Amino acid sequence: MKIGVVTFPGSNCDYDCYKAVEELLQAEAVYLWHKEHDLQSVDAVFLPGGFSYGDYLRCGAIAAHSPIMREVIEFANAGGPVAGICNGFQILCESGLLPGALVRNRTLKFRSRAVHLRVERAEPPFTSEYEMGQVLRIPIAHGEGCYIADPAVLDELEANGQVAFRYCDAEGNIVPAANPNGSVRNIAGIVNAAGNVLGMMPHPERAVDPLLGSTDGAPVFRALADHLSIAR
Amino acid sequence: MTEYSIEVRVTPRRGILDPQGKAVGGALASLGFSGVGEVHVGRIVVFSLTAEGEPQARESAEAMCRQLLANPVTEDFRITVSPAENVG
Numbered sequence: 001m002k003i004g005v006v007t008f009p010g011s012n013c014d015y016d017c018y019k020a021v022e023e024l025l026q027a028e029a030v031y032l033w034h035k036e037h038d039l040q041s042v043d044a045v046f047l048p049g050g051f052s053y054g055d056y057l058r059c060g061a062i063a064a065h066s067p068i069m070r071e072v073i074e075f076a077n078a079g080g081p082v083a084g085i086c087n088g089f090q091i092l093c094e095s096g097l098l099p100g101a102l103v104r105n106r107t108l109k110f111r112s113r114a115v116h117l118r119v120e121r122a123e124p125p126f127t128s129e130y131e132m133g134q135v136l137r138i139p140i141a142h143g144e145g146c147y148i149a150d151p152a153v154l155d156e157l158e159a160n161g162q163v164a165f166r167y168c169d170a171e172g173n174i175v176p177a178a179n180p181n182g183s184v185r186n187i188a189g190i191v192n193a194a195g196n197v198l199g200m201m202p203h204p205e206r207a208v209d210p211l212l213g214s215t216d217g218a219p220v221f222r223a224l225a226d227h228l229s230i231a232r
Numbered sequence: 233m234t235e236y237s238i239e240v241r242v243t244p245r246r247g248i249l250d251p252q253g254k255a256v257g258g259a260l261a262s263l264g265f266s267g268v269g270e271v272h273v274g275r276i277v278v279f280s281l282t283a284e285g286e287p288q289a290r291e292s293a294e295a296m297c298r299q300l301l302a303n304p305v306t307e308d309f310r311i312t313v314s315p316a317e318n319v320g
Contacts, residue, residue: 057275058303065300094303101305108251148248148306182249 001027001228004042006072006088008034008063013049013085016205021046024208024218025225034066043228044081044125045072047088049141049203059102059144060090069095081125081224082197086142089189089199098192098199099157100149106182110143114214115180117188117202118168121161125227126191126198129219135172136165136216138202140180145201147183147190157190165189165200235316236289238281242302242309243274277301280316289313 003025005017014031021029030040034052039045052063063069069091076082076097084092092098105111114137119130130136149157157163165188169178174186181201189200204217244250250272257271283289293311302309 057301061300061303093305101303103249103306104251106249106251108255146249150305182251 001025001225002030002040002042003027003224004030004032004039004045006032006034006045006047006068008050008052008066008087008091010052010054011048011050011087013087013203013205016203017046017048017085020205020208020218020221024221027225032068034063034068036068037071039068039071039075043231044083044224045075046205047072047082047084047091048205049086049088052087052091055087055144058094060087060092060094063087063091064094064096073097076192076197079194079196081227083126083220083224084197084199085203085205086140086145086201089201090144092197092199097197098190099153100147100190102144102201103146103148104144105142105146105180110141111145111180112139112141113180114139115188115202116168116170116172116178117165118172118174119164120166121164121191123195124230125196125224126220127164127223128226129223133172135168135170136207137214138204138207138217139214140202142181142201145181145183147181147187147201149184154184157187158185160193162191162193162195163187163189164191164198165202233282233284234289235280235282236286237314237316238279238289238293239312239314240277240293240297240301240309241274241312242277242297242307244272245306245308248306274307286313 166186204220207214207217253272
């Protein structure tokens, strides 16, 4: 099992992702540089958080057109598992692998704290280690994490079960007060129609060890490892 | 081939939440400016472009907007093509 972590200029969570793969899964992790065209035969790809290309123009817009993304898009379209976290989620939306867009938080404030999430989808490759409705505590750190999409797109996401996570309170209630950025329908993460591409604003890689204050993000990585060993 | 000046004006799409515009609007009001309606904050991208003619320049700029300069989910764009300014 070999898992790739893309590094764009400005990525700052690539090392966290790399360590989560290496230490939690005891699997081989490789960095994929944004200028490369070679995915090095990885079995899955993470697009980490950060500020790719300085977030100039729009978050994720320039990264979406970087050389490595051509290969990532091809890999994703062929069914390869791809997860974008925070800036990675923005890149997935900008590249058209996921619908919708992420805009400035409604509050205009950069939000950096732990939030509660409710699991809305418990399926491979990324969320099968969770129970439906399970409440997680995972950190967020973003200024532009307000998810929006056309109402028709949102209805389709809901109908297909593509909403993976929603912001909720500690009891799992989906309430406006639990929404840190103003995302429509409290959406914190979605998958594509085929289910192999996940985008989420919260950082599971920052919640994989008790030292980090939570281990609720670890199942994302474990689910992927399970999926890949079964797929073999 | 002729050189043109291209100005692309990208603004938040109508009906899309524009918290930045709202904040600026609030600041203008607190400075005492009255009569200010809805405020939107966008971005202007300016560049020179060599093309066969103005229609080709516009077409090329439109393709740039659709692919990169604007996100059609959240933004509208307007393109102005004018003769390149003489430099020097």
